[in-house]
Amino acid sequence: MPIDLVGPDLEVSLQLDEFAPRAARYHVTHIDHPSPDLRDAVALLTSELVSRAVQHSGSDSCESLELRAWMPPEIVRVELRAPHELLEVSHDNDGTQYDLVLLDQVADRWSIDDADTSACMWFEIDRHERRGTSS
Numbered sequence: 001m002p003i004d005l006v007g008p009d010l011e012v013s014l015q016l017d018e019f020a021p022r023a024a025r026y027h028v029t030h031i032d033h034p035s036p037d038l039r040d041a042v043a044l045l046t047s048e049l050v051s052r053a054v055q056h057s058g059s060d061s062c063e064s065l066e067l068r069a070w071m072p073p074e075i076v077r078v079e080l081r082a083p084h085e086l087l088e089v090s091h092d093n094d095g096t097q098y099d100l101v102l103l104d105q106v107a108d109r110w111s112i113d114d115a116d117t118s119a120c121m122w123f124e125i126d127r128h129e130r131r132g133t134s135s
Helices: 020-029 036-056 098-106
Strands: 010-015 064-070 075-082 107-112 118-126
Touching: 010 020, 020 036, 020 064, 036 064, 036 075, 036 098, 036 118
Parallel strands: none
Antiparallel strands: 010 064, 064 075, 075 118, 107 118
């Protein structure tokens, strides 16, 4: 089921520095009211995406990242937009890229969409309704 990507619940620009992963976690945990498990999974994966960009940047980088998130009732979607070289995924992933292992294990879907000079790395997690017990 497609989600409305017109109006994100969160849209923030982050300075690309060692504090960016923590700032990203803070921002995504303060939107909506997902269950603690879902909130923790979203915070972890968001932090990993931002950490990937920080690790690929130079120490004197003055770049910024664009973080957007949607949390409608059916799904959570988080996107990180950054220059392509900051989100690049090696094709010879031998399981040592921990962030990709986490994405494979925790997210229901993830990918990288490339544009001319920028890329968008995103993940989605399906929200599952809690089933009430009948009395």
